[in-house]
Amino acid sequence: MEPASLTWVLVSAALVLFMTPGLAFFYGGMDRSRNVLNMLMMNFYCVLIIPVVWMVLGYSLSQGGSGNWIGNFDWFFLKDIGVLEDNGGQLAVIAFLGMFAAITPALISGAVADRMKFSAWAIFVPVWSLLVYVPVFKWVYGGWLGDRGSLDFAGGTAIHVNAGIAALAAVLVLGKRKGWPQEGHPPHSMPLVMIGTGILWFGWFGFNAGSSLAASGQAAQAFMNTFLAAAAAGLVWVMTEWLRDGKPTNLGAASGIVAGLVAITPAAGYVSGGAPLAIGGIAGLVCCYAVKLKTKAGYDDALDVVGVHLVGGLVGSLLIGFFANPEFFDGSFEEGIFYGGGAGLLGEQALANLAAMVWSFIITFGIMLVLKKTIGVRVSPQDEADGLDYAQHAESAYH
Template sequence: MLNSGDTAWVLASAALVMLMTPGLAFFYGGMVRSKSVLNMLMMNFISLAVVGVLWVLYGFSLAFGNDIGGGLLGGFEFVGLQNTVGQLAGFAVAANAQTGVAAVAWPGPDALPVLAFAMFQLMFAVITPALISGAVADRLKFWSWTVFVALWVTIVYFPVAHWVFSFDGFVGADAVGGWIANVSKLGALDFAGGTAVHINAGAAGLALAIVLGRRRGWPKEPMRPHNLPFTLLGASLLWFGWFGFNAGSALTAGDLASVAFTNTMVATSAATIGWLITEQFRDGKPTTLGAASGAVAGLVAITPAAGYVSPLGGIAIGFIAGIVCALAVALKFRFGFDDSLDVVGVHLVGGLVGTLLIGFFGTTSVNSLGANGLFYGGDATQLGKQAIAAFSVLLYSFILTALLALLIKYTMGFRVSDEDEVTGIDETEHAETAYDFSTLRGGGTFSGVHSAVNAAPVAVTASKES
């Protein structure tokens, strides 16, 4: 029968994950220049609108419908979210037959309304393309980005979500799921989306950055964050929402959710420390931007492992990710791709770290459905499965994203003009500016202007490039 406590937890977690997208908008928005902040906020916000509609129309069905392609794509039985409300012939599982509500039997005998599960998974689908936006900040046409989001989630995210999140029997006793998730196929472990969300978005960000080219003036011209309080606020909202992201993925308000919650906290804390220590040795100063970025790196890395490792394993994964991601953000300067806000260094690299380290720190003492890694008496089998899953998603996302970017580039155009980029895409794309400096432009005596300057809020900048 239905468990109202589990249902309440999943719905609350869905709301927490939804908050992560505005949190991400502030995290990214503070890192761009003041003339681009509204565009960055809009690139994230539009993901809520576009993906929210497409998920209902066909996204949930392609991700969680009964497999129609050898573990590659779901079917069409949930188009328009049909067969998810009320008594559904041939679909409702025996555990909830008395209620007449379609439900997911996971984990164990209790059930969830399919709509609760669908809304929870929707928020994952929303934030994944939003993550990509940081790699191409300052230079995209808004409507071209909007079209890209619609095409990308359809061609890349929905199929990958089916691979990673759709388990056999998950939304129906006879339902067949994706090739990565199920032990009858690959059986790789990804608790909350290290592959489907972070590696997926990071690889897409790399492809877009390469296809679209560098910002005008990069890397010679300093492009420092304009508002670090925004960035730290955004990181804090992400940390808060991530408890729903990871602990909510247990889909039950019990011990497994508690483990995932704990690992999310300690891994993020350890990653922040790891990043700041790396900055201290490398640059001589720990920075606010480093603290925010380190926290996000820890959140990314623990996502796939949250329900499969012990708290000590969580600390180790977070600390390693903090160091590795802090070093990885410099790769864009070495290889010459303009990843504006370090999506590749944090999300792609962090996702790889967390996904692969399950093969070392995984333990069935935490989750009997997991596997023992090399440090807990296991062999390299699970590590191999993790690598296959991670690099399959990476290659699929990179190739398909590059093709989509080229299609848009040579049809409707993807980048703004050089003139618009220099002027600022807030004004040229949205006819708005984030900050009103009109008091500095008006007439009056020198003393009046001097007073206005003293009264104006000071933009906070960072000592390192974004």
Template sequence: MVDTGNTAWILTSAALVLLMTPGLALFYGGMVRAKSVLNMMMMSFGALALISVLWVLYGYSVAFGNDVGGGLLGDPFEYLGLSGLMTSVTNGLPDMAFVGFQAVFAIITVALISGAVADRAKFGAWMVFAGIWATVVYFPVAHWVFAFDNDDLGVVGGWIANDLAAIDFAGGTAVHINAGAAALALALVLGTRRGFGREAMRPHNLPLVMLGAGLLWFGWFGFNAGSALGANETAATVWVNTLAATGAAVLGWLATEKLRDGHATSLGAASGAVAGLVAITPACSAVNPVGAVVLGVAAGALCALAVGLKYRFGYDDSLDVVGVHLVGGLWGTIAVGFLATEAAPAGVDGLLYGGGVDQLWRQVVGALAVLVFSFVVTWIIGTAIKATMGFRVTEEDEVTGIDTVVHAESGYDFASLGSSGSTAPVGGQARAEARNTEGIRA
């Protein structure tokens, strides 16, 4: 029998998480230069379109099919095309509701990587990469982390969730460490942008960045609290922990900026919010609200410091995917081993609550396994695409602007502005444009 309350919450949460990808497009789009904004947003929307299809065809089966490879891979043929799932119900939840909820996780994970290669990646090459990466990296890693054994149904899941028993409530490893490690590998494969480290490459639209961050924060309540898979006490605790950690991370990032640079910036506030959301994702069911605040403050400070590492080590992670998602994901995942308390829904004590190092080593192994796997396989995929179809635009096209060259569009049509700043045609110009418009429509 279907539990309509829980089903409504999961479908609502799935819609919230889906909104995160357009939110990410706005967040990333505002951070690039004006000549790249459409390309940056198109990479998110391209991932949304492509992964939606692949998830239905075989992605869900690879991630949640019965294990066929020692905890490494689900059966890709068990739910091919979602066969057999349209009318099935598990624990009161329609299987198709769970399919939809997990689909939007796959989409946002792929889209996150695009921030590392802003301003220089071919859109066609990105789409090829996105499809291959989702198939050979994300879908298997989702099986490792999210596919739990079910003895009643005879289902065997992934090794991190079951054999290692690492805690990752909503995707610190499968989503953020995975995407962050891939972003680092892809940035190394593509190389630096023209002028990296010498020219200012400031965000062109900070209000767009803050709007995107706000939508991400809003959608993240579905991301984390929805992972409780029910409208229950766990979802409520996770919701509050997500709010507290994110607010604390904003404060931590802004304080770090103020002490280091003398200014607390809007970009810092937006980035701090995302850093806090990333860090609390794996830990939101394992810590109490005070632990969430501690975790968040540390995440804001650590990620604010980490974004500068690209200049020290020379990798061009354009929009700080490594500094925010990889570092934030590592901290949040490993922090479970320190800050977890048995009083929280996960029911495990970390080192600081008398639990010893048992949970800590499990968290470290899970985090490092995903990091290494994602980095190595991404580097291979990126190198293969670079050697065959080419991954980045020419230097001339990069200077001209990737929006114009690749998409034949511009995010801002400044040429249409008159001397008064108005875009409205007047007098004979208006009549001429009206005749032209009528001719076009005819």
């Protein structure tokens, strides 16, 4: 890897690491004051356990060999990966991808908030990473889904749709929070939510623009797309609320920004011009309504991981089928419908997301069920009422 690209990938890796604390604050602020530390710990735990899992086995199983479904053990403990060839490029990529591996299970924490036992979460995260994240990542990047021609620039399918549907499976096993939906649980600290949103947006430039794995024009376009889609989605979400509910809200702006970032993630290196505005805008509108689904359908996705990450990821991934523009990038991928392509790419996008969702839902449901039957997944009703900060961690956020 040439020096400029190596630098950009390493900087991007650090940017993506910063997203996990950002996500922790984004979720933590939306949580109740007695559960905020548990939320932060669920997120920070991911950057404790996943680097270990990734180094030992995760990278090798998700990128080793040329299999269609799963990698191999060639790079167990990063065996034989040196820094003398290729300027250490492979190691930089391993670090970069490790950050993605860490934030993906962290996304699920928002759904299980306020009631999951930390011990169950501690086991869930590494097991989920190896049984769900690793294979789906392989299918998309170097396996059968990618080979068929579906596109996922920075992890719309592999990360957001994957974690979003897993969040749904997890809460179906876990059950509803006590009192939901009759009792309201408004955010305890909107300023924390806004700080977290800012950190997420900042880190997402590494997530998306870093995913070209090169200091290139494609990275510049991915950067610009990340900038524009988040703005457009935030704008549309706020305007929708303003017209529908009467007031423009901070949480609407934050949710819109994140929905736009999620939606542009799969498309960031494949679209150009006004496409990021369209993708972001559509995601902002669709997700603003999708977060209301949970009360109608009766699943308690506490902080809207399904409504924002699953739905936003699907919107962005499917819109690639319309907006993909290979000519602009001199790329070897199929055109979207608006650039003279047929419906073939759209079909591949749908298939890739469907495959990821089926696997992720079934395996996640299974992992949660096994945990439920063995160590249990829920805190006691008393601990839930007292708050998880004290019950699970012997700490309090505010004195």
